[in-house]
Amino acid sequence: MKIERFAVSLLVLLLFSQTLFAQQKRPLTHQDYDQWESLGSQKISKNGQWVGFQVNPQDGDGRIEIFSFKNPNQRQLIPRGQSYLFTPDDKFAVGKIGVEKDTLYALKLKKTKKDDLPADSLFIYNLAENKLEKLPRVKSFATPEEAGSWVAIHFEKEKKEKTSKETETDSTKKVEKQKKTDGTLLRVRKLDGSVSYDFERVKSYGFSKNGEFLQYQLAEEDTLDNAAIYILNLASGESRLISEGMTSYSDVTFSPQAKYLAYVSTDDSTKAKKPYYSLFITESKGGEVEELVTKGSEGLMANGIVSADGNIRFSEDETRLFFGVSPDYVDYGYENDTTILDEDRVSLDIWGWQDSEIQPMQLKNKSREEKFSYLATIDLATDKITQLADLEVKNVSLESKIEREFGIAWTDAPYRINYSWDVQIGRDLYLVDFKTGSKTLIEKDVSGFPSISPEGKYLYWYDSRDSSWVAYNLAQKSKINLTKDLPFAFYEELHDSPSLPGSYGSAGWLAGDEAFLVYDRFDIWKIDPKSPAAAVNLTQGAGRKTNTVFRRQDLDREERSIDPKSQLLLTAFNEQTKDAGYFMGSFDGKSTPKQLIMSAHRYFGLTKAEESTEVILNKSTYAESPDLYLADLTFKNLKKVSNLNPQQAGVNWGSVELVDYLTNDGEPLQGLLFKPENFDASKKYPMMVYFYERNSDGLHNYRSPAPSASTINIPYFVSNDYLVFVPDIKYDLGLPGPSAYNCIIPGVQSLIARGYVDADNMAIQGQSWGGYQVAYLITQTNMFKAAGAGAPVVNMTSAYGGIRWGTGMSRMFQYEQTQSRIGGTLWEKPVYYIENSPLFFMDRVKTPVLIMHNDEDGSVPWYQGIEMFMALKRLNQPAWLLQYNGEDHNLVQRKNRKDLSVRLSQFFDHYLKGAPAPLWMSEGLPAVQKGKTLKYELEQ
Secondary structure, eight states: OHHHHHHHHHHHHHHHHHHHHHHHOBOOOGGGGGGOEEEEEEEEOTTSOEEEEEEEESSSOOEEEEEESSOTTSEEEEETEEEEEEOTTSSEEEEEEOOOHHHHHHHHHTTOOGGGSOOOEEEEEETTTTEEEEESSEEEEEOOSSSOSEEEEEEOOOOOOOOOOOOOSOTTOOOOOOOOBSOEEEEEEETTSSSEEEEEEEEEEEEOTTSSEEEEEEOOBTTOOOOEEEEEETTTOOEEEEEESOSEEEEEEEOTTSSEEEEEEEOSOTTOSSOOBEEEEEETTSOOOEEEEOTTOTTSOTTEEEOTTSOOEEOTTSSEEEEEEEEOOOOOSSTTOTTSOGGGOOOOOOOOTTOSSOHHHHHHTHHHHHTOOEEEEEETTTOOEEEOOOSSSOEEEOOSSOOSSEEEEEEOGGGGGGTTTOTTOOEEEEEEETTTOOEEEEEEEEOSOOEEOTTSSEEEEEETTTTEEEEEETTTTEEEESSTTSSSOOBOTTOOSSSOOOBOOEEEEBGGGOOEEEEOSSOEEEEOTTOGGGOEETTTTHHHHHTEEEEEOOOOTTOSSBOTTSOEEEEEEETTTOOEEEEEEOTTOOSOOEEEEEESSEEEEEEEOTTSSOEEEEEEOSSSOOEEEEEOTTOSSOEEOOOOOGGGGGBOOOEEEEEEEEOTTSOEEEEEEEEOTTOOTTSOEEEEEEOOSOOGGGTTOOOOOOOOSSSOOHHHHHHTTOEEEEEOOOOOTTOHHHHHHHHHHHHHHHHHTTSOEEEEEEEEEEETHHHHHHHHHTTTOOOOSEEEEESOOOOHHHHHTOEETTTTEETHHHHHTSTTOOOSOTTTSHHHHHHTOGGGGGGGOOSOEEEEOOTTOSSSOHHHHHHHHHHHHHTTOOEEEEOOTTOOSSOOSHHHHHHHHHHHHHHHHHHHHOOOOBHHHHTOOOGGGTTTOOOOOBOO
16 A cells, blocks of 8 residues: 555656646747757768768857767767768768857957958868867868879968067068968878878869869969969879969869860950950870860851850760850940040940840849850860850750760740740750751740750650650650650649649659659659550559659669669658658559658658668658658668757747648648647637748648748747647639638638637738738738738739849739739739739728838839838838848848847737837837847836
């Protein structure tokens, strides 16, 4: 009996202590953001024996952790480590060590000169011997990409030592003045330190992929023309001068097997308006330097010269070199007229109706157009130059590995004038012969972006106008519709805008171009272009039957085609439950996919070792940080090897659940409901409602506490005892506002019916498209006590004719084809524009509004926020407009993000929790006080 009483007492004490501990958990504060961690630079060595990752707080010093796959408990921690890699031989890890942020901040407060600030260091970690070496004041480093055990270390300039004045007995003695140069010391050494070469005055450098050679360039000293380029033979240690005395060297490139080194150079003055460049080549192991192409070389386009802005590429067999050509500079006279003062020069933009692009877009793309180069090639055996791109067909696409004598060329020039309102313009597609430069028209006005199949037998693309995948047989010169006769849609089934629907993508081609793997909404199909109707459903329809989306997991980043004898690893995501995992399929399609792992988590970031079956991946839920796990391709024993954010255990966090409800027109929808920790269904909670199209698939996404770029931080509000509801929205064309109402309001009402939502204290908040919907909703209902609208379009009639200054594009396309979903011009559908514009109904608004719209917004015209604010001010309705100076659509600067976070929480706490108003709300912030106070203080 005593034992039983003791057990009961112990149980009660345990339960009490757990309850007490839970009660002791604190809510998140704005001061928590900086310490919250995330993973980065997750790597596994080629042999699968070593793993590393970087842990970064949002603000502060991070670290790198490196360990053995088989023994992850013993690891090397490198404080402030960053930008690291495993060497090709899997023997070392090399990376940089940053300067301590607090130290750097303190020195900047003291106005320390830039040259006197501390610099980054380099670490070289011997994996097998567990030895760590550090080198100070490192600017950059590199290792060979594919082979070799070398590292190149580029050091910062040496600090000038300050010495006391010495008495000089010989008054005629002079100290030699140090020559000015941008070059610094480059050390090239074996990773184990057994061999080392030092080179002074180096400006830039680079290894050949195979690790046999390194090229380095010397910077000029003072005004001397002594820039130079060298090749270092890493095996012999011989450093060979390639060229010197030229004004500049650029685009220095080794061929794939390092047989050649090519570069672009000029000896024209750096002040020349248009320097003339030449293309040079030499054999890496020795030999003369040959000038391959220069001004006037036969084969270039008319008036063409070698471009310094091109991108040198070699074919894989090293027989062909590709380079850029630009038109020679044209002097129009006015620009270089020295008889005109700058103050008298005319500066204007002329908008012409016949222009293919409007002036803002031309100005935005001016630098790119000035540097545009037209692709050409030279046969290294015959020195024959062939111009591939020209003024009529500007674009030639090269594959990642150039193994064929032809490529794809295209132009959208005939259709470009429509781009301001039709972002789905077509392009004329050609096949270009690298030997002759001749172009063969494949098809005009193609709707899609063609690629070449691995064996070069087909071109293929998704035709959005036909909502199907097509292939073009190059031998037979015939077009094949791959999916039109199959029983399911290969376009996005949930597409709900006036634009053409996109595809679900493809997995690639089987070896020999034998079949093409393509996705429908749920399943994977194997299609033989020779008989598309006989396509095989590799997943046997299991995806559609179970609402599970199957996709092939790529295990080889260098893969060109898919080996049908290899494993078919599939990712899986259930659209209904949001569970995820991995399955094993087969390329013959004779069996349904076999489950390896499936759970109520998000899985992502899977990376396989190149030479073994070991993998690393991330796994998360709303409550579990996306930590790193070790596994093999069976996924039987996932081992967690990181421990992000242990401080979360002491914070009121919360949970998330999937909510099913019906829209006003009876359509089923889902949403996410976030609840505070220790949620009590008998209580009434204030509720925030946030939305932006569809979000329910993110059920298991971890959401870090972070200062706001534009929207409420969900963990912060949940931790501070709010419910947060995120409903999905489906749209009817022409009715974006009513569609939002019909989807959001029923979802909110379904939660109110559960009894734990304080219906008198609810708010909505959204940014951009979400900000528009907030503005619309408060003209239709007064059920929300407060609203936050970021960058809202409130007047579609004025916004329609505006410019997206970030791209220079007209906003017409947005209303006619994409997100705004009106589906016609302003003069075709004026009533739709007006009825979907909240501005015309602002007199109905009774909800206090916090607007954020920044004065350099490149997406939504800033005047939209002003129109909303001025209407509410005119109507004497409570409204505040936050305008962050110099910020774009979403806040970038962390100081501003922190500020917005404080103001969002103060605003909603005041209206939904009855907290005192901050002074910035009650008194405002007069311009004369700008920069002097933030007025976060609460009213007494």
